[in-house]
Amino acid sequence: MTLSTLETVSPASPALDVERIRADFPILHQEVNGHRLVYLDNAASTQKPAAVIEAIDRFYRRDNANVHRGIHELSHRATEAYEQARGKVARLLGIEDEGELVWTKGTTEGLNLIAYTWGQANLRAGDEILLSVLDHHSNLVPWQLLAQRTGARLRFLDIDEQGRLDLSALDDLLTERTRLVSINHISNALGTINPVSEIAARAHAVGAVMVVDGAQSAPHLPVDVPSLGCDFYAFSGHKMCGPTGIGGLWGRRELLEAMPPFHGGGDMIDLVELERSTYAPLPLKFEAGTPHIAGAIGLGAAADYLASVGRDAILAHERHLMAYAMERLGEIPELTIHGPRDPAERSGVVSFTLADVHPHDLATILDGYGIAIRAGHHCCQPLMRRLCLPATARASFYLYSGTDDVDRLADALHKAREMFGY
């Protein structure tokens, strides 16, 4: 999805009934430090609706067995549920060929999988990998390790003063030596939505493979993965109402077919002899060992849940919330919002600093009012250095966030100001 296609989302999309949605999330119905919990750390991990919790509970109570190899009834049920979940997640993300959707532990494992398989097989000394200063550690370190192993060179797209990728440098950075480009779709630290389709087209023009870190876009945008124009797309389940420890990697079939396996072991094989083996067809070739069956089933339930709410409606809701948050937070003296100023250019993440109050102190004070935010470098230390900031405070929204949460955040930030003598 590009910025231009994002603009086609109708502003008339039905607003979400936040109270009704909150009723689906048991964890939200509690007090923290004497206040109703306001959970604004969704870029780190989202909460789980009862439907997901119950799907996992039901699996362990009724269907638990290993998948793909048992003859008995429970194994059949477990396999059915596990593969049905793959189909649900694939449909949510517009993936028609379920063989192209590999279960992973999450985005990090997906990116490492590409680095260790495609990267190891295709990169040589002198080749170049293009990343950006906006990327998460999980989209930097695997490529650093790959570069160390192969002698490839890392190059980086910079950002402008609003934290948007500086595409004017793209033509200079993309050369015939560029073999791989890997960029996050949405910055977890600033919320910037990156034009990955445009970058993919330009990467392909020089013969490079395009990887998209979709950790923050799969939960928030109505992404149709194959139409992004990329070659690989990695995402995490726990950031989209699913359990931790499960996620997915989508890849173009011809690339996945040509890649060597990642981990070797049971379930990923066809025929094993003592000294050689052949491998299972996609996607099992990349799923060695007993998988996170309950996790996949839980993520399948999360996909059903998000589909039932409506992806466009979620995006429209977050857009509305972001505009409201920027307005309310903009009223607070000494508060600086980092990242794009236009709410339409960012996802539901607002990163800010408040005068000389360290973000960790802000997070502690907000926690005292029952408000959960993130503070720190957000696993983006190079970005923080680039912005000359030690850290930021970050509030991130999801479908159960409401304008009342934003009001609570703004009120508590006023109190933090007073506490620090402003």
Add this chain to the structure above:
Amino acid sequence: MSLPLDAVYQEVILKHYRSAARRGDMDAPDAVVTMRNPTCGDDIVLQLKMSGERIEDVRFKGQGCAISQASASMMSNLIAGKTFAEAEPLLARFREMIHGDAEAARDKTLGELRALSGVSRLPRRVKCAMLPWDALEEARKQVDAAE
């Protein structure tokens, strides 16, 4: 239960955060320790100048929250002029206080550092308060190794 916000963010803490004592560099230090908290990105560089057994001067720099900076500032004031033998019981006492020992929180030998006793009720921030003290322990190892 509510967090002891007012107890933690007292005026004396904010005073040290804003105008830390002994922030800066020194010439020819006898020990230089850089400590980082990788989970939150805070860091401290602690420098000591020794005069025989005695810590003649202390300087620190780095980035961090009010708790870590106030702890570093107050610690630097407290240990300057003392020997490591005199500083170690203070470190032990501070550690006890920051982990919730009520008696340690009343120990006047800790001076202004007692203002940080409320941090014991913020378990996630204990490491912030301990960062400069952990650096002090490393500094002692450096000094001992150089002898």
